[in-house]
Structure formats: structure tokens, C-alpha cells
Amino acid sequence: MPDVHVPRIGDDDETTAASKAAETGAEAVTARSPTSWHPKGLVRIVLELVLISTGVFLGLLGEQWRESARDHDRADASLRNFGNEIAANRESVLQVVDYHAQLRKSLESYLESDEPKTMRTLTTNTSFKGVRLITFEHTAWDLAVATGSLAHIDSGLAYAISKAYTSQDALQSEGRALTQASLGGASFSHQNFGGTITALLAYLGDANEAEPRLIAMYDDLLKKLGAPRTRGPGESAPAR
Numbered sequence: 001m002p003d004v005h006v007p008r009i010g011d012d013d014e015t016t017a018a019s020k021a022a023e024t025g026a027e028a029v030t031a032r033s034p035t036s037w038h039p040k041g042l043v044r045i046v047l048e049l050v051l052i053s054t055g056v057f058l059g060l061l062g063e064q065w066r067e068s069a070r071d072h073d074r075a076d077a078s079l080r081n082f083g084n085e086i087a088a089n090r091e092s093v094l095q096v097v098d099y100h101a102q103l104r105k106s107l108e109s110y111l112e113s114d115e116p117k118t119m120r121t122l123t124t125n126t127s128f129k130g131v132r133l134i135t136f137e138h139t140a141w142d143l144a145v146a147t148g149s150l151a152h153i154d155s156g157l158a159y160a161i162s163k164a165y166t167s168q169d170a171l172q173s174e175g176r177a178l179t180q181a182s183l184g185g186a187s188f189s190h191q192n193f194g195g196t197i198t199a200l201l202a203y204l205g206d207a208n209e210a211e212p213r214l215i216a217m218y219d220d221l222l223k224k225l226g227a228p229r230t231r232g233p234g235e236s237a238p239a240r
Contacts, residue, residue, distance in 0.1 A: 081140035090218035
């Protein structure tokens with residue numbers, strides 16, 4: 001009897017299914033492969049990167065602008081403070097400049113006279129009514145240095161302000177040294193204090209030079225700052 005071949009249908013179906021699954025997996029891998037990205041996808045990615053970079057740049061630019069605005073506001077506030085303080089210091093100098101000039105002449109004559117150098121003769125024969133040292137205001141300068149606003153003020157104007165403050169500090173330091181060295185209680189307790197008068201004359205000599213110079217500096221600064229100023233003794237009103 002001849003052999004009868006019976007096909008194994010189940011085995012063929014399994015083989016076919018496995019082949020199709022393998023082909024499907026390969027297609028999926030191929031679809032996920034970066035080399036198969038569409039050009040439109042690349043353009044979209046590049047565009048998103050550009051937008052992100054632009055946003056970051058604009059954010060930094062905005063922050064820089066805000067910081068610049070804050071620096072400008074601090075500088076404006078410092079200039080207003082300088083105007084007020086310089087006007088006040090100018091007024092303080094005006095109150096004593098003529099007295100110091102007159103006192104110096106009076107003390108020079110007194111020191112050359114034969115009068116005994118005592119407190120009684122000093123007050124009787126001279127115009128001495130105290131030394132009247134100037135106490136300059138310094139807050140605007142200290143605040144400008146602390147906040148760093150000087151760096152945002154015009155360099156020429158900042159230099160002129162610094163020069164005026166340096167000059168007034170020098171005069172105030174000299175007055176303080178005079179007070180400590182010569183005008184203590186011991187100096188005035190002596191019956192003869194010609195040495196104290198000599199030291200006072202040395203200070204007044206420097207003051208007579210420094211005070212008019214300071215007033216000129218203040219006038220120039222107030223003009224640049226647009227701040228008002230008071231008129232000193234003998235000054236006429238400005239022409240309109």
C-alpha cells in the first residue's frame with residue numbers, strides 16, 4: 001500500500017505567524033529609527049530651540065534693563081541728596097566766613113599789642129566770640145558710597161563733588177585738631193595763653209583761604225545740580 005502524506009497544517013500556520021511578527025517588528029524598529037525622521041520634524045525641533053534661546057535672551061535683557069533703571073534711580077536720588085546737603089554746607093560756611101576774616105585781623109593786632117594775654121583782654125580788645133568751627137554734613141556722600149551710585153553719576157560731576165567734600169573734610173579735621181590741641185580747658189585756664197592765640201591764628205589763616213574757595217565750589221556744583229542756593233552777606237539777587 002502506498003504511503004499517504006498528511007500535511008501538517010498547524011506547523012505551517014505557526015511558521016507563517018512567526019514570520020509576519022518578525023516582519024512587523026522590523027518595520028516598527030525601522031519606523032522608530034532616527035534616520036527615518038521627516039524633515040518637518042527637524043524644522044520643528046530647530047524652531048523650538050530658537051524660541052527657547054530667544055526667550056532666555058530676552059529675559060536676561062529685561063533683567064539687565066531693570067537693573068539699569070534701578071541704578072539710574074539711585075543716581076538721581078543721590079544727586080538730589082547732594083544738592084540739598086551742599087546747599088546746607090554752603091549756608092554753614094556763609095555764616096562764619098566774614099567772622100573768621102574779621103577775627104583773624106583782630107587777633108593779629110591783639111597779639112602784637114602789649115596787652116597781657118588773658119581771657120579778659122581777649123574778649124575785651126578783640127572780636128572773639130568763640131572759634132565757630134564748621135560741622136559739615138556728610139550723609140549724602142556716605143550713602144552714595146554705600147549704594148555704589150557714584151559709579152552711575154557723570155565722571156566729571158562726581159570728581160567735582162569728591163573734590164568739594166575732600167576740601168571740607170580737610171578744614172573740619174584741622175578745626176578738630178585745633179580743638180584737641182589748643183582749646184581745651186587747660187589752655188584757657190592759663191593767665192597767659194599767647195600760644196593758644198598763635199595756634200588759632202594759624203587755623204584762621206587756612207580757614208580764610210579755604211572757606212571762600214569752598215563757597216565757589218558749592219556754587220559751581222549747585223549750578224550743575226540745578227539746586228537753589230541762598231545769598232550770602234553782600235551778595236545781590238541774580239539778574240533776571
